[in-house]
Amino acid sequence: MRGQGGHPLTMGQLSMWRALSVRPPEQLWESNQDVVWPVPAGTTEEQVRQALTALAVRHESLRTVYRPADEPDAVRQVVLRDPLVRFAEASVREPFDLAAQPAWRAWVRSSDDGGPPRVHLVIHHLAADGAAVRIMESDLHALLRGDRLADAPAPREVAELQRADDFRARLTAAGEYRRRIVAAAPRVPVSRGSLVRARAHTGIPYGAVRHAARRLQVTVPTLLLTVYAQALAATTGRTDQLLWQLAANRMDRTVRHLVSSMTQWVPMLAACDPDGPLRPMAREVNVAAVRAMQHGVYDPFAVAPMDFDHGSFFTFIPAPADADAAPSEVTPRRVEFLPPRAYSGASFYLIAWVHPCVQLTMRVMRSGYGRAEVERFLTTMTDLLLRAVEEPA
Template structure:
């Protein structure tokens, strides 16, 4: 099969490539995303296959393989002109060979009772990040209806733009910022321990935290970050905190519909008096977060590799795009903490993922000595208490 030439990677793709290069072989599967998409009643398997094939025609990342280079930062992406959709079932633990075929596969699962087919999709994070998988699902349903979505931007166009003379100053500034913030917080010796995972089902409705953020004059991610900082200072006794947030790098309208890996980790430094008023702290966190996100695109091979034991890590999952049209619950629910099975040992040793819709859920993963179930439960309870207090004070 002929290809359309090779191209450099975006900085987001490069970040994922660098992370993979130091990961043990048995952990390579941990970058696989396991998705389930619904289909309307009456949909046939052939219609699903046609829509998935059209999806691969539309988005180049679903037709891309990756070629290593002697210089690790010189890896290339090769875009295949024709779609290769593998419809055979696979396990999420099966690693993709990124040089062999596009890093995704999909198959149709029809219930035994003959109900509506569901689509299972396995896709590697280098081909699609969290925002991109939502775009893929939306486009899949549009294609299934027979609609024709607008043309999509391509990773290779973004990669070329990120290597332009105009963009170079931005990369340099982002690298300088990252080095300065990381150096400002001394490393605390950390030894890794067994993984503990838990999810705090806070019972706090989406609308309540959205309105609280508006009342404080900050974004919803900032509110969650502020409460995260408060919980860290309360439980560790350290007033200064190095936080790493996952940046979607989609503030530029030209890349908001891009299907690729755009995300990169960016650091921020926050000092906090846990007994102080929330509003000024939230404003400080908002400024620090905005400054960090302005430096979200950087060359991962021009800076030191991320030390996943230095600081703590945070990811915010926004409400779906159609949340405003979907009546969200307004009444609180009972809170509870659910301990989860260990998964994905690579990456950060202290990590919280915050989801907000329809209720706030806080999923915590820790692999540090001194953090067992009691400590994890205390942290999640502290963070939930602080968020509840913020919501009540704003009401």
């Protein structure tokens, strides 16, 4: 395989690499993402294959292999000159050999109901984080339409910028911020327990949540984060909470369309009274959340290793850019328990989707949290969010 030199990794890639380096072999597959994309009616399998190959030409991370080094922070990425797309069905539980081949596979499957085919994708988080997967889907549809796309940024270019002298102060400040917040957070003894996964289908439509956030003059993710902190305070009896947000680190327009792993966990402190007025709490959480995101890029080898049992973790999945935010009625709620998956990482983790209705997926691996406690937490958070939505202006 012919490749272009050996380039350093971005800080986001390094964070993922460090997490993989301490993970047991049986858990390496847990960073794989299983994705399904629809394609327009009338699209042939050959057209999809051509578009996927063009996608690999466009985005270097889809042509990249990784060269380990004696020092973990010295790992290098090698960009292959020719696209190597493996059009073969794969299991999400099959780990990738990151040093041997690009870490993704794609195949086309016909719909069972006779509709248009769908693209199935298994891709490692090191090649593309959640935001990057959405960029890839958008680019794929543009390529199928025959659109001309502007040049895409490359991870190696971002990695070089992050090691430049004028970026060093930003890395240092972010590292100091992270150390300061973690040191100030109350330490609560935690022991790991059985894994419980559940999803709350809240029935609260996206338009209602968006309207509530605008009324409070905060963003939608801030509203969800505030309610998360409120639910933690209500169920644990502790008002001060250490929260970890997954920062996408794509606020700079030059990396907004970068396909790679850019995400890093950033901490913040929140003090919430579940019975208190929402507006001042949301404003305080908003300030803390923005400050945290401003320190989202740091050198993972210059700070203490992640302690995934210290604090509570949160990821926000935004609505599509063209999402309909028209008012609609709240529908009945329900809690669905899910099969176990991904034993590595955070032991208390919530992922919030907001479109078309709010869905809260919770994963807990802590003693004292069984199905009843997880359902109570999700019910509490749904109640608090509904109260925020129904609160008069």
